[in-house]
Structure formats: C-alpha cells, structure tokens
Amino acid sequence: MIDLIKQYWQSYLWGSPTHVSGLAMTLWLTVSCCTMGFALALPLSVARAAGPSWIRWPIWLFTFVFRGTPLYIQLLIVYSAIYGLEFVRNTPGFGAFFKDALNCTILAFTVNTCAYTTELLTGAVKATPRGEVEAARSLGLSGISLYLRIVLPSALRRALPAYSNEVILMLHATSLAFTATVPDILKVARDANAEYYLPFPAFGIAALLYACLSVTFISLFRKAEQKWLKHLSTT
Amino acid sequence: MTNSREFRSVICHLQFVILLAVRALIEIVRRCRFPADLMKNRVLWVLPLLIFLCSLSPAKDWKTVRFGVDASYAPFESKAPSGELVGFDIDLGNALCAKMGAKAVWVENDFDGMIPALQARKIDGILSSLAVTEKRKRQIDFTDILFATPTRMVAKTGSDLLPTPESLKGKSVGVEQGTVQETYAKTYWEPKGVNIVSYQNQDQVYADLRSGRLDAALQDEIQAEQGFLKSPQGQGFAFAGPEVVDDEILGKGAAIGLRKSDQDLKTVLNKALQEIHEDGTYQALEKKYFDFDVAPK
Numbered sequence: 001m002i003d004l005i006k007q008y009w010q011s012y013l014w015g016s017p018t019h020v021s022g023l024a025m026t027l028w029l030t031v032s033c034c035t036m037g038f039a040l041a042l043p044l045s046v047a048r049a050a051g052p053s054w055i056r057w058p059i060w061l062f063t064f065v066f067r068g069t070p071l072y073i074q075l076l077i078v079y080s081a082i083y084g085l086e087f088v089r090n091t092p093g094f095g096a097f098f099k100d101a102l103n104c105t106i107l108a109f110t111v112n113t114c115a116y117t118t119e120l121l122t123g124a125v126k127a128t129p130r131g132e133v134e135a136a137r138s139l140g141l142s143g144i145s146l147y148l149r150i151v152l153p154s155a156l157r158r159a160l161p162a163y164s165n166e167v168i169l170m171l172h173a174t175s176l177a178f179t180a181t182v183p184d185i186l187k188v189a190r191d192a193n194a195e196y197y198l199p200f201p202a203f204g205i206a207a208l209l210y211a212c213l214s215v216t217f218i219s220l221f222r223k224a225e226q227k228w229l230k231h232l233s234t235t
Numbered sequence: 236m237t238n239s240r241e242f243r244s245v246i247c248h249l250q251f252v253i254l255l256a257v258r259a260l261i262e263i264v265r266r267c268r269f270p271a272d273l274m275k276n277r278v279l280w281v282l283p284l285l286i287f288l289c290s291l292s293p294a295k296d297w298k299t300v301r302f303g304v305d306a307s308y309a310p311f312e313s314k315a316p317s318g319e320l321v322g323f324d325i326d327l328g329n330a331l332c333a334k335m336g337a338k339a340v341w342v343e344n345d346f347d348g349m350i351p352a353l354q355a356r357k358i359d360g361i362l363s364s365l366a367v368t369e370k371r372k373r374q375i376d377f378t379d380i381l382f383a384t385p386t387r388m389v390a391k392t393g394s395d396l397l398p399t400p401e402s403l404k405g406k407s408v409g410v411e412q413g414t415v416q417e418t419y420a421k422t423y424w425e426p427k428g429v430n431i432v433s434y435q436n437q438d439q440v441y442a443d444l445r446s447g448r449l450d451a452a453l454q455d456e457i458q459a460e461q462g463f464l465k466s467p468q469g470q471g472f473a474f475a476g477p478e479v480v481d482d483e484i485l486g487k488g489a490a491i492g493l494r495k496s497d498q499d500l501k502t503v504l505n506k507a508l509q510e511i512h513e514d515g516t517y518q519a520l521e522k523k524y525f526d527f528d529v530a531p532k
Contacts, residue, residue, distance in 0.1 A: 080439075083446050099448055101432075181432050181443075187412075191433075194347040194413035197354070197374045 001201045008192045012185065012205055021183035023209050029174040029184065030213070033106055034167050037113035044114070045121035046147060059118065066115035071108070071173055078108040079180040105180045113170050120166060124159035125151060157228050164221035168214055175210075185209050297500055299338045302328050302491075303358035305346040307436045308455070309462035310524045311364045323524045327381060328362045328491075330516050334507035346436075347413030350374055353494060360500070361492035364455065366415045368486045376495045378504045380531035383488030386416055387456035389444065389463065390475035396451055397476040400427035406450040407432055409440040416453045419484045441468065451475060457525065488531050 015021030020028070048059040066074065082088055083098040097103050128151050136150040178187040189206035193199050304320065306312045312322040320341050332339035342358050349361045353375060364384075367377050388398040388408075396402055403424060410417040412433040420431045432449065434440045441463050443449045452459070456478060463469040479485065493501050511517045512530070521529060 080442060080446075083448065084442075089447060101448070179435065181434060183433075187433070190347055190412060193351070195370070195418075197350040199348075199351045 001196075001198060004192050004196045004198055004201055005205070007195075008188060008205075011188045011191065012209060015183065015188075019183070022185050022188045023213070025177070025182065026171070026174050026184045026210075027213065029106065029109060029177060029182070030167070030171045030217075033109040033113055033174075034170055036106075036110045037117055037170075038163075040110070040114045041117035041121055042152075044118045045125055046152070048118060048122045049125040050147075063115045063119050066112055067119065071112050072176055072179065074112055075105065075108040075176055075179055079104040101181045105177050105182045108180075109170065109174065109177075112173075113166065116166055116169075117163065120162050121155065121159055124155040124162075127158060128155060160221070160225055160228060164218065164225075167217055167221070171213055171217060172210065297335065297337050297359075297503060299340050300328075300332055300335075300360060300500070301340045301342050301358045302360050302362040303342050303344045303349050303352055304363045305349065305436075306343055307346075307438055308364055308458050311455075311458065312362075313462070323382070323520065323529075324362050324364060326520045326523070327511075327517075330511050330520065331504055331507040334510050335503050346411065350492065353492060356494075359493070359497065360504070364458070364489045365492045366486035367488060367490050368415055368484065371492065376493045376497075376501060377490040378493065378501055379508055380488035380490050381508070382529040383531045384455050384457045384529055385478035385480070386419070386453065386485050387459060387478050388451050388453050388475045389459050389472055390451040392471050392473040394450075394475060398453070398479050399476075400424045400429055402476075403429040403451065406430065407448065409434055409443055409449040409452045411435075411437045411440060411454065414454070415485050416455070419479070419481060420453055422484060437462070444472065453479070457529065461524070 010016070012022040014024035044059050044062075047055050048063075051059075078098075079101065083104070088098055089095045132150055132154065133146070136146050141149060174184055175186045177184040178190070185206045189202045192205075193202035196202065304312045304324065306314045306320055306322075308322075310322055311324045312320065315321045320343075325341065328339045328341075342352075344352050344358070346363065349358075349363060349365070350371070352358050353361055361375075365371070365377075367380065371377075388396070390396045396406065400423065405428060407430040408420055408424065409432050410420050412435060417431075417433055420429070425431045432443075434443070437454060437458070440449070440452045440454070444452045445468060456474070459474070464472060464474075491504060493504075508517075517530065
C-alpha cells in the first residue's frame with residue numbers, strides 16, 4: 001500500500017504538467033462545466049419562465065431530453081457517435097473540436113448540467129412573489145431592469161441551496177469522464193488497482209479525494225448562503 | 236489418483252463423526268465438576284486427533300471451476316450474436332474441465348478487476364488471455380503456458396509508423412487499460428513524447444482508431460488480426476512494423492491465473508493441459524481458430 005501511494009500520489013493529485021490527471025482534472029471538469037452551464041442556464045431559465053411560447057417550448061424540449069436520458073449515454077453520443085460521422089470529421093472547426101476527448105467531455109457535462117440548472121432556476125423565477133413584481137412595476141421598473149434588479153437576485157437566492165446540490169452531483173458525475181479517456185480521479189484509481197491489485201486502497205483514496213472536494217464545495221456554498229440568505233437565518 | 240480420491244471422501248465422512256464428537260464433548264464438560272476431571276477423561280484426547288484428520292480433507296473437490304473472462308477479445312473470448320461466450324480460451328477451459336471431470340462455469344468480469352475478483356474468491360481461475368508477467372506472479376499463481384502470442388501495432392494501411400518511440404513521437408497510440416501492452420507503452424513510449432491513451436476496453440480502441448482519433452493501436456497480434464483486421468471494420472488498416480518483443484513486461488505467453496493457495500487446482504489443470512496436448516484435443520481446437528501454431532515453444 002505504501003508503494004501504491006508512493007508511486008501514484010502525484011497522479012492522484014495533479015499528474016504532470018503535460019498530462020494533467022486525478023484531482024486537478026476532476027476539479028477542472030466540475031468548475032468549468034458548472035460555470036458554463038450556469039451562465040447558459042441563466043438566460044434560458046428567464047426565457048423559459050417568461051418568454052413567448054415559441055421560445056418556451058424548445059427550451060422545455062431541451063431540458064426534457066437532457067434530463068430524461070442518462071449522462072453516460074449523452075457522453076457516449078458526444079464522444080463516439082458525433083465524431084464517427086464523416087461530415088463532422090471533415091468540417092475543419094468541428095473536426096478539431098470533437099477530436100479532443102476533453103472538449104467532448106466538457107461539452108456533454110456542460111449541456112447536461114445546463115439542463116438541470118435551467119429547470120431549477122425556472123422554478124425559482126416562477127416562485128417570485130407577485131407583490132414584488134407589482135411593487136417594482138409601480139416604481140417604474142420594467143423589462144430587463146425588472147429582471148436584473150428584482151426578479152433574478154431574489155430567484156438566485158431561493159435557488160442557492162438547490163444549486164449546491166446540483167454542483168455536488170456534477171462533481172460525482174465527472175467520474176464518468178474516463179469513458180471518453182479523460183484521466184480523472186477514478187481513472188488513476190483504476191490504474192493503481194490494475195498495477196497493485198489492491199482495490200481497497202486504490203478506490204479508497206479516490207473516494208477520499210471526492211469526499212474532500214465535496215466538503216470544500218459544501219463549505220463554500222454554506223459561506224455563500226450565510227452571506228446572501230442572511231435574512232432567512234433563524235438565529 | 237482414484238485411490239487418493241476415495242481416501243479423501245472417506246475423510247470427508249469424518250466430518251459427520253466430528254459433529255457427534257462435539258456433542259459428546261459438550262456432554263462431558265457438563266458432567267465434569269472440576270477442570271482436573273477433564274484432564275483424566277480419555278475421550279478428550281481422541282478429539283484433537285479427529286479434528287486433525289478432518290483438517291486433512293480438502294476444502295474443495297473441484298467439481299466446478301469458475302473461470303473469469305472479459306469477453307471483448309476475439310478470437311480468444313467474445314460473444315456470439317446469441318449472447319453465448321465463444322473463443323479459443325472458452326473451448327480450452329471447457330476441454331480442460333472435461334478432462335478433470337469438472338464443470339466449467341464462466342463469469343464475466345472487466346479485465347482490470349479480474350485479479351481482485353480471483354482473490355475475493357468470486358472466481359477460481361482467470362482464463363482471459365492473461366499474460367504471465369513477473370508483476371502478476373507476485374500476486375497470483377499461473378498454470379503452464381496455454382498459448383504464446385506476440386504483441387503488434389496496428390495503423391492505417393500504408394502508414395510508415397513503426398513501433399518505436401522515434402517513429403511515434405507526437406502521435407496518439409491507444410491501449411486497453413490493465414493490459415501488458417498499456418504498461419509497455421507507458422514505460423517505453425510515453426516518456427519519449429508519444430501520446431498514450433488508455434481505454435476501458437479493446438472495442439473502444441478500435442472505434443477511435445477508425446474514427447481517426449488514434450494514429451495506432453497496440454495489442455495482441457492474433458486478437459488484432461482476427462478481431463479487427465479480418466472484420467469489415469478493419470478495412471484499410473494493417474499491422475505496422477514488426478512484432479514487439481519484451482519478455483519482462485509483455486511476458487512469454489498467456490496462462491490461467493490461480494490463487495497461490497489453490498495448488499491442488501494448479502496440479503490438476505496442468506495435468507489436464509498435458510493430456511489435451513497429448514490426445515490431440517489442443518491441436519484440433521487450435522486449427523478451429525488459427526492457421527498457425529500458437530502452442531508454447
């Protein structure tokens with residue numbers, strides 16, 4: 001077991017400058033996918049909650065498809081099936097983008113978390129008390145400024161606890177990344193296990209690293225909740 | 236052989252006797268008032284002897300042998316369209332068990348989880364093109380070599396790639412995770428600037444070789460020929476360069492992996508292997524799958 005740790009600790013944490021792996025890769029996947037997914041979900045959720053119906057239905061379909069199918073299958077489709085199409089390979093920009101396994105993985109994860117986040121934020125936007133909106137309108141706010149100043153700040157506050165769940169779920173979902181050959185924590189654990197045949201230490205270390213990441217994210221979200229949800233605290 | 240078997244079965248019956256003995260012991264202990272009385276009782280001296288005799292009996296008589304197999308490696312092990320396991324390894328395992336008078340049970344398992352499954356006693360042997368290597372020998376035991384097949388690289392037909400780090404510099408080479416080929420490529424090629432990509436199974440390697448993500452793939456030569464190059468998917472691909480030889484990492488051949496504690500199973504399997512070589516069963520199976528000799532030299 002000592003040998004295993006001695007040989008693999010660096011791969012578990014960050015790999016090497018040329019071959020990033022393990023914790024660093026998992027963290028990068030989680031942070032980049034959640035950031036981009038959130039940025040995309042914000043306008044989509046407003047459009048889904050308050051847009052005209054020709055915009056609402058496509059967004060509903062999008063969230064339905066990506067929440068209704070397993071992430072594993074989405075990843076396989078983005079990684080294997082799309083690049084298997086000849087016209088994708090032959091289109092210069094597409095070809096180069098989809099050839100890289102990391103691009104495919106980030107794309108699949110981003111779209112997936114975007115669908116969940118859209119649904120989550122839509123609920124929060126719809127739950128805005130009518131009175132707040134009426135008060136804002138009576139003060140002369142409308143359109144974009146109504147959303148930017150009144151609806152979204154309160155909706156995001158309401159969605160914060162649920163969104164922290166989504167981030168943790170996304171973190172755990174990144175363990176699928178090796179399906180597309182991206183060397184995340186689980187891939188290093190499989191390597192260590194294949195070499196030493198010690199499944200307990202090999203996968204135990206991986207579990208521990210995931211747990212550390214989870215705890216970090218949870219405590220960050222708790223800090224955020226303390227700051228932005230102060231008015232809800234019971235003390 | 237038969238004599239010793241009969242002797243064993245007699246001893247197995249003693250297990251029934253020991254149950255009675257334990258009951259007697261409980262009775263005696265209940266009746267003795269002082270510990271000193273216990274020492275005088277002669278029956279008590281017979282008991283350890285009985286226990287000793289029973290411990291001689293084998294834990295298992297190998298009526299069934301559970302083989303672990305990762306069915307993604309044609310022609311050695313793969314799945315027929317009906318879902319049935321087929322391949323050289325499967326036929327060999329069934330033939331060996333027939334010789335031993337045992338039944339072969341096939342358990343499907345991922346290749347990289349095979350040795351843990353063996354040690355966790357989920358299976359009794361690994362019969363899945365498992366190459367004999369020094370590293371694996373530290374963990375498990377092996378039977379005699381079943382077959383010896385070389386390692387060779389596959390690339391697009393007409394490519395001038397060779398299995399050397401100089402030729403492959405900057406290229407992507409796919410390997411299956413947990414195989415000796417992965418260790419080889421990571422040890423000798425990756426430090427010299429070759430991009431080695433590990434996959435969960437061999438089918439994915441070929442899929443990405445076809446799609447163009449990989450420039451080459453490194454695996455067992457016969458597997459590549461039968462499982463890929465001869466199939467319609469393998470059109471436009473060919474072996475690149477000569478066979479890769481390396482006794483230390485790539486090993487000398489494949490054998491059945493066994494627990495170190497199951498020496499009796501090793502003995503009977505080796506004996507059966509010798510028998511199927513002698514009576515021509517091995518050669519018949521070999522002909523069914525290959526047009527050349529794969530028997531160990």
